[in-house]
Amino acid sequence: MKGIAHxxxxxxxxxxxxxxxxxxxxxxxxxxxxxxxxGILPDTIDFKFYRYxxxxxxSVEPRPDRLDPQPVADAIAAAVSEAAATxxxxxxxxxxxxxxxxxxxxxxxxxxxxxxxVRVQFGPVVSTGQVPQPDTLPEQxxxxxxxxxxxxxxxxxxxxxxxxxxxxxxxxxxDEAGVVEIDFLSWHREWSHSFTFAALLVGLASLWMWQxxxxxxxxxxxxxLEDQLGHMxxxxxxxxxxxRTSGLKWMYSGDAFPNFGCVWVCCLLxxxxxxxxxxxxxxxxxxxxxxxxxxxxxFAVFGAVHWLLVRADKGYPEITGIEWNx
Amino acid sequence: xxxxxxxxxxAGTVLACxxxxxxxxxxxxxxxxxxxxxxxxxxxxxxxMPEFYIPFMLGLVTGWSVLNTIPSVLLGAPDESAIFxxxxxQKYLMAGLGYEGAMMIGAGSLAGIFMLVFLIGPFAxxxxxxxxxxxxxxxxxxxxxxxxxxxxxxxxxxGNRGPAGWRKFSAAWSTLGAGLLTFLLSGxxxxxxxxxxxxxxxxxxxxxxxxFAGLFAIPWCLLNAISGTEVPRQYVRDxxxxxxxxxxxxxxxxxxxxxxxxxxxxxxGGIGGLLAGHATAQxxxxxxxxxxxxxxxxxxxxxxxxxxxxxxxxxxxxxxxIVKGLYMPHTRGDYYxxxxxxxxxxxxxxxxxxxxxxxTLKLIGKIDYRRISVFSLGIIAALVFIITxxxxxxxxxxxxxxxxxxxxxxxxxxxxLGVLLLPIACNMSGAGEPVAAFLGLLK
Numbered sequence: 001m002k003g004i005a006h007x008x009x010x011x012x013x014x015x016x017x018x019x020x021x022x023x024x025x026x027x028x029x030x031x032x033x034x035x036x037x038x039g040i041l042p043d044t045i046d047f048k049f050y051r052y053x054x055x056x057x058x059s060v061e062p063r064p065d066r067l068d069p070q071p072v073a074d075a076i077a078a079a080v081s082e083a084a085a086t087x088x089x090x091x092x093x094x095x096x097x098x099x100x101x102x103x104x105x106x107x108x109x110x111x112x113x114x115x116x117x118v119r120v121q122f123g124p125v126v127s128t129g130q131v132p133q134p135d136t137l138p139e140q141x142x143x144x145x146x147x148x149x150x151x152x153x154x155x156x157x158x159x160x161x162x163x164x165x166x167x168x169x170x171x172x173x174x175d176e177a178g179v180v181e182i183d184f185l186s187w188h189r190e191w192s193h194s195f196t197f198a199a200l201l202v203g204l205a206s207l208w209m210w211q212x213x214x215x216x217x218x219x220x221x222x223x224x225l226e227d228q229l230g231h232m233x234x235x236x237x238x239x240x241x242x243x244r245t246s247g248l249k250w251m252y253s254g255d256a257f258p259n260f261g262c263v264w265v266c267c268l269l270x271x272x273x274x275x276x277x278x279x280x281x282x283x284x285x286x287x288x289x290x291x292x293x294x295x296x297x298x299f300a301v302f303g304a305v306h307w308l309l310v311r312a313d314k315g316y317p318e319i320t321g322i323e324w325n326x
Numbered sequence: 327x328x329x330x331x332x333x334x335x336x337a338g339t340v341l342a343c344x345x346x347x348x349x350x351x352x353x354x355x356x357x358x359x360x361x362x363x364x365x366x367x368x369x370x371x372x373x374x375m376p377e378f379y380i381p382f383m384l385g386l387v388t389g390w391s392v393l394n395t396i397p398s399v400l401l402g403a404p405d406e407s408a409i410f411x412x413x414x415x416q417k418y419l420m421a422g423l424g425y426e427g428a429m430m431i432g433a434g435s436l437a438g439i440f441m442l443v444f445l446i447g448p449f450a451x452x453x454x455x456x457x458x459x460x461x462x463x464x465x466x467x468x469x470x471x472x473x474x475x476x477x478x479x480x481x482x483x484x485g486n487r488g489p490a491g492w493r494k495f496s497a498a499w500s501t502l503g504a505g506l507l508t509f510l511l512s513g514x515x516x517x518x519x520x521x522x523x524x525x526x527x528x529x530x531x532x533x534x535x536x537x538f539a540g541l542f543a544i545p546w547c548l549l550n551a552i553s554g555t556e557v558p559r560q561y562v563r564d565x566x567x568x569x570x571x572x573x574x575x576x577x578x579x580x581x582x583x584x585x586x587x588x589x590x591x592x593x594x595g596g597i598g599g600l601l602a603g604h605a606t607a608q609x610x611x612x613x614x615x616x617x618x619x620x621x622x623x624x625x626x627x628x629x630x631x632x633x634x635x636x637x638x639x640x641x642x643x644x645x646x647x648i649v650k651g652l653y654m655p656h657t658r659g660d661y662y663x664x665x666x667x668x669x670x671x672x673x674x675x676x677x678x679x680x681x682x683x684x685x686t687l688k689l690i691g692k693i694d695y696r697r698i699s700v701f702s703l704g705i706i707a708a709l710v711f712i713i714t715x716x717x718x719x720x721x722x723x724x725x726x727x728x729x730x731x732x733x734x735x736x737x738x739x740x741x742x743l744g745v746l747l748l749p750i751a752c753n754m755s756g757a758g759e760p761v762a763a764f765l766g767l768l769k
Contacts, residue, residue, distance in 0.1 A: 003479050004604035011471055027756050029467030036471045040478055048502065052485055052495035061487075095487060102417065127417070129609045166486040256607040263605040275460045283456040293453070302578065309570035 010039015010219030084150035338385020346393035434619020439672030504735030513748025540725025580620025595625035
């Protein structure tokens, strides 16, 4: 999920603790801030600290003036070969191609485990918002193919798009059976996304007060559990578990509807927890009524209007799709 | 009475047309001056009717919130050094599509007016008093949580290449550190302005104006004047590349952001837009632009509208605060007057957006862009001097120094809002005075 969903989930988790709401009513915001920060902390650790110290054995940097996908495909195939031959992990990074302040050349790779090959193709120039810019597809768009020397097993998708900011990285590791396992973003959702690390933080927070420890654990744990709804999963009990436990694959982290739904429901749960903490409220409403007016009716109206508008625009090319041949 | 109200709305809207085209001038400054004029009238035994000045004020706010799209898109041309901070509206300008960009945001503003009058307007008096009742004791921590979000979600822009290690880490943290520094410095400035205001108390409505001009407007003008960016030839197209679905998604995102900002204290439209953008996970640049149009109208106009909502009478934003000093609404008639004024002014402003945008484009075509930026800089400095004197100019210069940090390091300019967020959040949590005492501001 996106950062804001984790962030507000941490606040929502904190709001379930009666002492948090009581402290807030008395003017102390510390527990809510702690919940919010702990909710987003696992990703903060990974994306703002750990990844800058994570070493890669191979860094693939395509040339912007010569859009040749073959070196990229060859580098991936070579990494697989090395991992299979040595049994040692090989960490590879695919660099992005920044063209100007807000323009990036997109390219896409497919690691096809069935065909035993990797295919790479360059695409359009995209903005930092990952929106393709018009008329920027290269005239020639060859698909580079490189055969893999060993069978591969993938825990994530088979298609990866490289475009903005930092490119993706992979860890290739051969096992005793000669199969190379591909670990996507091997620096992400490892020790930082484990319940054991959460427990360590609970210990630290409890040095201040035990209630803070519970808030931190609730917010941190909800982040880990939410991530399990996606594809990648997390290494839940590092160092006792060595690999990430695969996610439920219900959604992708950037999907709009689950993210917004999570944020909205969390806001309502916080509101409800604040409401029930009022000793003799002036206004009276049930949880069902709150959900009816704030979730069911608005979402149903939005869904109906959205359906009607999409129907009305039938045949209108909303965004020109980019054709990929990989 | 109705003709008086209509005339007043139209007068406010037409005045807003001219004010909106001036970059850096905030409508609350003008409203403050109008309020001072009305006070002076009262002092001399004359009194203006609320049926005149309330619609006039609403016309000013609504017109300005729709039409200030023009300077934000057409007078903010970035250069290459503004890496990653180039907003989609400016990208449209640099692609020769400034008119289309402005009209897209304008379409969002019209959708925002529609939401205010037909969706939020009828339901606000029924539901918002209960929401306000539950959340009022919790505003302080909500503000702190928003601050935490702003500070924790800035994305590192550098450090994507090279070997792993401290060098890469420090490159990444140059932007994050600059963001944190900007927030801290602007927060300290905010404390100073709150506890030791250098601007005379006679300028009660304008004491924050020099700081805002320095933090936001001056760096913008300076950057444009120094960079000497050439604005490419602009093309005017009658059709916008949007459809109903894009408009719907933008309206939801912008409505939530603007609504959040209008309802919660100190939260500005920019913060509301940031939160809504993250929450709705919309990547399309058109959605971003249209939602900004929705958000700013719902924020500025909505905040003033909620002041008139029966059972709520919420005072949020400088506009409501200024009007509150003049008049306290007490009947449903006041609310309907406000809704009608917003509807009329919104419609007129939208109709004026196209000709005003074309006129500004002609101006840009004839006059060197750098000259326009220098002229804008002069106007802002003159206004600050006239309204707040030398002390105001000094505050503006200090604030401009802080405002240049995010421009130079590519961090979020939103961090400059620490000038409001930090001192007010501290005050709401009861920590304001101890912090001020620690800073030596209470001696």
